[in-house]
Amino acid sequence: MAGTSEVLPWDLGVFDAHCHPTDTLASLQAIPGMRAKVLTVMATRSEDQHLVADAATRMGVVDTNSSSEEDFWSNEHKIIPAFGWHPWFSHQIVDDSATSHSVAPTEDEKVAHYQRVLVPTPEDRDLLLSLPDLLSLSSFIEQTRHYLEQHPLALVGEVGLDKSCRIPIPSSDEHQRNRAADATPGGREGKRLTPHRVSMSHQQLVLIAQLHLAGEMQRAVSCHGVQAHGVLFDTLASTWKGYERRKLSKRERKTQEVQPANGSDGEGTTTGGEKPYPPRLCLHSFSGTAETVKQYLVPSIPCDIYFSFSTTINGWSDDGQGKVETAVRAIPDDRILIESDMDCAGKDMDAHLEGVIRKICSVKQWDLEAGVKQLGSNWMRFVGLSTSNGQATL
Template sequence: MGSEDSFTESTWDLGIHDAHCHPTDDMSKAGTIPTMKAKSLTIMGTRQSDLPLVTSLAKDYPEKVVPSFGYHPWFSYLIYDDTGPGGEREVDKKEHYTTVLTGTPTEDLISALPYPRKLSSILTELRSQLETFPKALVGEIGMDRGFRIPFPDNTGTEAHAVYTPGDAEDGKRLTNHRVSMDHQKKIFVAQLKLAGELNRAVSVHGVQCHGALFDVFRELWRGHEVEVESRKEMKRRRRRAKGEVEGHEYLPDIEDSGDSGDEFSEEVRKRQEERKQEYMPKPYPPRICLHSFSAPAQTLQQYLTPPSAKKRYPSRVFFSFSSTINARPEKGHMEKIMETVKGVPEDRVLVESDLHTAGEEMDAALESAVRVIAGIKEMGIDECVKMLRENWREFVFGDA
């Protein structure tokens, strides 16, 4: 075991998982993935051009890579929503960009932008990729109120739209046009519903729209809230179940559910496993990661507070933190993030690098993020790593 305040090889051996990263943005370092200290990388897809790269890394390094397929809100304006009434008609390029962009784009800008792709086609492709990889996630998806689209590079493809956080900070290459929140929401919700249909977790981006993001989830959850059984009701049900005649299902108490070898206990476990494998499509994802979560504590409480005393929201929500986005001391982030991290339950925390290149730099970012969480939660490093490991497993794989 590693010491409580330092990272050793045995600390890494416990299993540190990157919940959100983008090594496909710099494929020159992709070959370092097998030798990285991180146990696994949850690699995000963001646009048409990098989804094949995510696929290739998942196939090349199946023991190390968990793929995630989706369209980032920064690229949502390149998608035409043909899923609504009248959407099957031919796409009018000028009408599309005039509708989905704020302000009035010039003729020259519209001409230089690529022809938008149909949302129906994109969803078909995403479905195929997700079915190829049964444990793949949907992501990175979400909404961003602050994003401004970049000037095209006249290639006539989506390649011009490659965008990094630095572009927003220094204002380079950006127009004054933003993507309407209504359009972003349509693209976002379509992907959330696909995740719900296929029982996949999602990794979500949200900038300057924390309230709007929560409202989207709440709309999808409405009418699907889960009834919470009180402890008293649970005990009453279990006593009643024990007294039923043979042939009725027995629901064991926790103390009765150990590894006894009798056939009856084995049959109970078999039935429980069968129920786990049964899944009815839902209009919302089963598990959600709010990546590089930077919302205030008030927003955090919206996700953690049940809608009523006897109900809870049906999706399990995790909150991921990085040292590259959340906790950069030079940006004055630490004071803000400390309150938020303190408020996140220990079984809902994840760490990520959110880096665009694999290798030692990504490992270092993960180590830094773990140190931040361990420090704020007042935990030993190894203890923190174990907690984060189990949280990542539940986020990606669910109850299985």
């Protein structure tokens, strides 16, 4: 079991599974000096997709098919990007699936869209016209596909569902004066909130489109879920319905040992090809119960579910017997990840990563060396990497 005075073995590799340093662009210069080995950097909205892409172009982990181990793990290559649309901003996406071409919406169409997707239905036309311009779902999916093609190691994220989030009032002059000068535009920080939320059906529409893209591209997903554990599970499950794993009979197993049929993975599903669900998904800063954990560990689920934890979001108890700790104990050792969920890179991010490692090692009764190795191995598998003779490989 980890001791509080034991030095964290950073050299074994510490990996942040979910963070947002492009929200504070000036902090990116601190990344090469961080003790964490790799940051998994999330995009969330229109203003930061290209920022994440640019950061990955400059500091992204190099494709291991064309690099040495030294290049792969260099201080200059410490980012794996993720491209996605966060549920907080899902009202800005318009469903254009019923149209044959993309046309910029008129003012009336913009108002009608926001009245359809926001609850309770807003009547203030001036408010609705002041909300951000709309982006078609098909355009966003194509843009994201392009980024994923450009960055072969990229994930899909941050995506998800959120029942509690109210949309903010657009920035006022006062808000612009008070906001951090180096904060990326489009965020929610410091804004006053309206009484309106994005309907769950619209959030699900945006989420499912991104899950299908992740399945098509065979990329892992980082998923947000707040006060929506039941509907989130149902939404995810709808994407793998009909693809569930089943236990093979002795005769089927024997047949596969001789000649695997149609790329079967040995569990009654087929590998390769397009699927409507991602191969792996992480529930970030997981806030569910141990019972919710068990729901995601049913052997028939064909998507490997991971659970990540932070000290910035998760509410750890003083006595180690709280809801978070109980959930951690219910998670298999090979499905736990750690994250900072911070919007500023640097020493504070490292400190939060160390803090959550120590929390998990304490709950799991791991010593620090074993814990860091386990968490690092988990992250490698989650993002689609593996280790061979100590070198990361695709």
